Every structure is written in C-alpha cells, then in structure tokens.
Amino acid sequence: MDINSARLIFFSPTETTARIVDGIAQGIRPDIVNSIDLTPPENRSRDFEEMRDELAIIGTPVYGGRIPREAAHRLRQIKGNNTPAVIIVVYGNREYEDALLELRDIVTDLGFVPIAGGAFIGEHSYDSENTPIATGRPDPQDIEKAKQFGESIQEKIGKIRTLDDMPPLNVPGDFPYKKWDPPSDMAPITVEALCTLCGECATVCPTAAITVGDAVVTDPKECIYCSACVKKCPTGARVWDSPWIEQVTKRLSANCRERKEPQIYL
Ligand SMILES: Cc1cc2nc3c(=O)[nH]c(=O)nc-3n(C[C@H](O)[C@H](O)[C@H](O)COP(=O)(O)O)c2cc1C
Ligand code: SF4
Ligand code: SF4
Structure with a gap:
C-alpha cells in the first residue's frame, strides 16, 4: 500500500499529544502532512470532509483511564472510508487503562482501520514545581521513540496489500470501559x-x-x-x-515517580 499524505488529528490542551503525533509523522515522512487540531472551541461543532486515501494519525490525552469526553465528541465529527489510522494516547505516567481500546473502538466506528497504536507519556496536566509528575515529557528520548515508531509504521504500510483483510489491532483495555466521574463544576x-x-x-x-x-x-x-x-x-x-485536585496531585506526585516508557502495538 502506498501512502503519500498523512493527516494529524488531535485534541491536546497542554500540547503533549500534539508533539507526539508530530514526532510519529516525522518518522513516516509522507510528502504532505495536514493537521486537524480539534482543541480550539470552534472545533466543537464542525463539518469535516470524509477522509479517504490518507493515513490518519489520531491522538488524544488520557483522562481517568479513558478518552476525554470532549475529545471523543469532537472526534465523532470526522469520518473515514476504510482509511488507515494510527491511534495514540498520551498519559501522565500513571496508567492509560481502557483509553487506547476506547480510541480504537471509536475510530473503527467512524470508518477508520487502525493499523498501529501507541501509548506515550506526557507531562501531567497537574505537574508543578512542588508536585512534579512526568515533568518535561515528552523529552528528546520520547520524541526519538515516536519517530522510530513512525518508521516501523511506514515499514508495515509497505507490506499491507489491502486493508480489507486486516485483523483487528490488539490493544490492552477492558470493555465495559472503566468509569470515571470526577466532581462536577470545578475550575481554576x-x-x-x-x-x-x-x-x-x-x-x-x-x-x-x-x-x-x-x-x-x-x-x-x-x-x-x-x-x-x-x-x-x-x-x-x-x-x-480544589481539595480534589490537590489530593490527586499529591498522590500522583508521590506514587508515579518511576519513569514509564512508550508502548507500541503494531
Ligand atoms: C482530567 C485529567 C485526567 C487525567 N487522567 C490521567 C490518567 O488517568 N492517567 C494518567 O497517567 N494521566 C492522566 N492525566 C494526565 C494527562 O493524560 C497528560 O498530562 C497528558 O500528557 C495531557 O495531554 P495534552 O498535553 O495533550 O493535553 C489526566 C489529566 C487530566 C487533565
Ligand atoms: S478553564 Fe478549565 S477547560 Fe478552560 S483551560 Fe482552564 S482548566 Fe481547561
Ligand atoms: S489569568 Fe490573567 S495573567 Fe493569567 S493568562 Fe489569564 S488574563 Fe493573563
């Protein structure tokens, strides 16, 4: 299969996911790279053209072991048509639990064919000087791994003759997905x-x-x-x-110090 162009589709409020999907694209080196940044509020409700002969690289952060509800909602506006996709979740060095499985299921429903997946680490949204959690990630080592993953995807694409008989991509996670209900009506x-x-x-x-x-x-x-x-x-x-954020942040900073490494599924 030949792929000349890639489209990066991501939701990334603190930009770690955006940097990872960009690193993966650098490894694949398609002739044309377009981006759909789903993060700005104007992309809450928009009509996107159906994708066809491109590779989609789709990334979201992990919130509570799941895909953020807002990201899932915005992703559902994008349609594939037997379009190959790389699925990426980025998490803050705790766990990603059912997020990659949920992303696989969402994009499959939308007409994409997941051919590769990855879970990468990004600086935690609640990282601070007093409560460090994966500070500075993705770092150059992570970006290099993202590029190498891109190269492996390129190699895999070269070996695929048709997407019709692709077996489903195996990724970790359980269904029904984990429930995550943070307290409502909080804000900085x-x-x-x-x-x-x-x-x-x-x-x-x-x-x-x-x-x-x-x-x-x-x-x-x-x-x-x-x-x-x-x-x-x-x-x-x-x-x-917020006492809730304070409690979570202290717990994560104490318990998630050991460096986790990206995991890839091909
Ligand atoms: C509400 C919320 C929930 C989160 N839940 C998790 C989680 O379950 N596991 C984890 O390791 N990181 C979790 N994180 C951290 C983010 O996944 C991580 O910081 C990610 O890099 C943010 O992506 P972004 O920079 O693209 O916004 C959470 C962050 C937020 C804001
Ligand atoms: S107000 Fe809430 S949603 Fe908006 S940037 Fe701040 S934390 Fe994010
Ligand atoms: S809180 Fe005030 S200083 Fe900070 S970004 Fe908003 S407007 Fe600017």
Missing part, C-alpha cells in the same frame, strides 16, 4: 493581584469557559479540568484551589 481560579488581563487563558481554553474583560470570569460548567490555562498563564495567576 484567578489570583487578581497577579493577573495582567492579558487574555492568554481565554485563548488556550478548549471549551471557551473563560472570558477576560475587566476581570477573568470562568464558567465552571464548561471546564474540563485540562489545566491549559494554569500552564499557559504567564504570571502564575491561574491556579487550582
């Missing part, structure tokens, strides 16, 4: 004394939960807890003030 707060009203938090928020005028206003009902606003605020004015 803004420390007014530190805020310059620059608007960066509103720009990076994937759900348009933040409005910046004379003050920063956040709608907690829209917040998906992604922490993009916290990580991107240039003055440290966006912070979590």
Whole structure:
C-alpha cells in the first residue's frame, strides 16, 4: 500500500499529544502532512470532509483511564472510508487503562482501520514545581521513540496489500470501559493581584469557559479540568484551589515517580 499524505488529528490542551503525533509523522515522512487540531472551541461543532486515501494519525490525552469526553465528541465529527489510522494516547505516567481500546473502538466506528497504536507519556496536566509528575515529557528520548515508531509504521504500510483483510489491532483495555466521574463544576481560579488581563487563558481554553474583560470570569460548567490555562498563564495567576485536585496531585506526585516508557502495538 502506498501512502503519500498523512493527516494529524488531535485534541491536546497542554500540547503533549500534539508533539507526539508530530514526532510519529516525522518518522513516516509522507510528502504532505495536514493537521486537524480539534482543541480550539470552534472545533466543537464542525463539518469535516470524509477522509479517504490518507493515513490518519489520531491522538488524544488520557483522562481517568479513558478518552476525554470532549475529545471523543469532537472526534465523532470526522469520518473515514476504510482509511488507515494510527491511534495514540498520551498519559501522565500513571496508567492509560481502557483509553487506547476506547480510541480504537471509536475510530473503527467512524470508518477508520487502525493499523498501529501507541501509548506515550506526557507531562501531567497537574505537574508543578512542588508536585512534579512526568515533568518535561515528552523529552528528546520520547520524541526519538515516536519517530522510530513512525518508521516501523511506514515499514508495515509497505507490506499491507489491502486493508480489507486486516485483523483487528490488539490493544490492552477492558470493555465495559472503566468509569470515571470526577466532581462536577470545578475550575481554576484567578489570583487578581497577579493577573495582567492579558487574555492568554481565554485563548488556550478548549471549551471557551473563560472570558477576560475587566476581570477573568470562568464558567465552571464548561471546564474540563485540562489545566491549559494554569500552564499557559504567564504570571502564575491561574491556579487550582480544589481539595480534589490537590489530593490527586499529591498522590500522583508521590506514587508515579518511576519513569514509564512508550508502548507500541503494531
Ligand atoms: C482530567 C485529567 C485526567 C487525567 N487522567 C490521567 C490518567 O488517568 N492517567 C494518567 O497517567 N494521566 C492522566 N492525566 C494526565 C494527562 O493524560 C497528560 O498530562 C497528558 O500528557 C495531557 O495531554 P495534552 O498535553 O495533550 O493535553 C489526566 C489529566 C487530566 C487533565
Ligand atoms: S493568562 Fe493569567 S495573567 Fe493573563 S488574563 Fe489569564 S489569568 Fe490573567
Ligand atoms: S478553564 Fe478549565 S477547560 Fe478552560 S483551560 Fe482552564 S482548566 Fe481547561
């Protein structure tokens, strides 16, 4: 099978997933690479053209061992037509549990044929100086592994004659998927004394939960807890003030120190 073009499709509030899918594409080296970044709020509801003779490289973070609900919803707007796909989940050095299986099932329903999968590690959304969790990942070693994975995918594609008789891609995970119900209506707060009203938090928020005028206003009902606003605020004015997040973050920082390595499924 010949593949000349690839389309990177990803949801990535803090950009670790975006960097991994990009690394994989560098290994495959198609002539044309297009991207669909599903993260901005305008991609919540959009019509995308059906994909055909391209390779889709589809990536999302792991939230609670699952695909973030918001990512699953946005992915469902994209359609394949017997289109080969590489499926990627990126997690914060805890576990990815049923996320890769869930992503495989979603993209298969959408008309894609998963030919390879991977679980990579990204700096945890709740990483901080006091509670480090996979700080700085993906690092150069991870990106090199992503590229090498891309090269292996290229090799596999060369050996595939038709997608019609491809056996289903085996990935770990259980069905019914793990349940994950975090508390509702949480959102980071803004420390007014530190805020310059620059608007960066509103720009990076994937759900348009933040409005910046004379003050920063956040709608907690829209917040998906992604922490993009916290990580991107240039003055440290966006912070979590939630006992749940504090408890989770302390536990993860203490228990998930051992470096995990990417796992690939071909
Ligand atoms: C709400 C939420 C839940 C998360 N759940 C998990 C998890 O179950 N396991 C894990 O290892 N990391 C978990 N993470 C960390 C992210 O998967 C990780 O930081 C990932 O790199 C973020 O991707 P992004 O940079 O593309 O947004 C979670 C992060 C958030 C915000
Ligand atoms: S990014 Fe930080 S400084 Fe800028 S408006 Fe938001 S909270 Fe204020
Ligand atoms: S307000 Fe919530 S959804 Fe928006 S960037 Fe911040 S954590 Fe993410």
